[in-house]
Amino acid sequence: MILADDIIALLKEHGTPEKAKHLSYYFKTGEGTYGEGDLFIGVEVPVTRSILSKYWKDIDLSEIKKLTESEYHEARLVGFLLLLKKYEKSKDQMKKQECVDLYIHQADYLNNWDLVDLSCYKLLGAWLLDKDRSILYEFARSGHLWRQRIAIVTCMCFIKQGDFKDCEAIADLYLDHKEDLIHKATGWMLREVGKQDEAELKRFLASRYRQMPRTMLRYAIEKFPPDIRSQYIKGEI
Numbered sequence: 001m002i003l004a005d006d007i008i009a010l011l012k013e014h015g016t017p018e019k020a021k022h023l024s025y026y027f028k029t030g031e032g033t034y035g036e037g038d039l040f041i042g043v044e045v046p047v048t049r050s051i052l053s054k055y056w057k058d059i060d061l062s063e064i065k066k067l068t069e070s071e072y073h074e075a076r077l078v079g080f081l082l083l084l085k086k087y088e089k090s091k092d093q094m095k096k097q098e099c100v101d102l103y104i105h106q107a108d109y110l111n112n113w114d115l116v117d118l119s120c121y122k123l124l125g126a127w128l129l130d131k132d133r134s135i136l137y138e139f140a141r142s143g144h145l146w147r148q149r150i151a152i153v154t155c156m157c158f159i160k161q162g163d164f165k166d167c168e169a170i171a172d173l174y175l176d177h178k179e180d181l182i183h184k185a186t187g188w189m190l191r192e193v194g195k196q197d198e199a200e201l202k203r204f205l206a207s208r209y210r211q212m213p214r215t216m217l218r219y220a221i222e223k224f225p226p227d228i229r230s231q232y233i234k235g236e237i
Helices: 003-015 016-024 045-058 061-068 072-089 093-105 114-116 120-128 134-140 143-155 156-157 164-174 182-197 198-206 214-220 226-234
Strands: none
Touching: 003 045, 003 061, 003 072, 003 143, 016 182, 045 061, 045 072, 061 093, 072 120, 072 198, 093 120, 114 182, 114 198, 120 143, 120 156, 134 156, 134 164, 134 182, 143 156, 143 164, 156 164, 156 182, 182 198, 182 214, 198 214, 214 226
16 A cells, blocks of 8 residues: 555655746745645656556555645645546445545645646536535535635536536626636636537526626637627627
């Protein structure tokens, strides 16, 4: 069995100060920003992938939990991706539920957009496909930035199945949201609706696009022809 400390040691072996500095800037760790105070080891993505492929079978959920609570961003990322791998590879519904329960329990450690976006719809979304989804509305109404992002991005899984109702309902809750990271995520999910059903996206936008934050709208209509995008932006639809 491999331990959380072993994984962190492997990450540190491959980290560089230069990469850590770059990631700290990229993920906005400065004072007053959304990632304030987060620490980076400075690891390249291939290292993360290598760890996942080599060790997912040999680490217990208790050690994954420790990784998700690490002070280091890359360790938390590896922890949540290991949890996702465990979920995807398991054929046992009880074991899958253990992964989901741990994911939800550790949601406060999903504290940057990459941690959320790389895991939530593939794990929580996949689990909720045929289940009650009220937890997404709890997250959406929580007032907690990252839980709110989990709520909307998890809908990607449903959208891919042609199920748009939760995405649209949660988007409605965010029409007056103040955070740009929520505007971007919501617009992104609405754009995904449009990829599946352009008429449905236009129907949804018809009574809402003038109210939407501009970033949310721009993301939602990104795939429309330039002249149509311009009409939406100018309020001429």
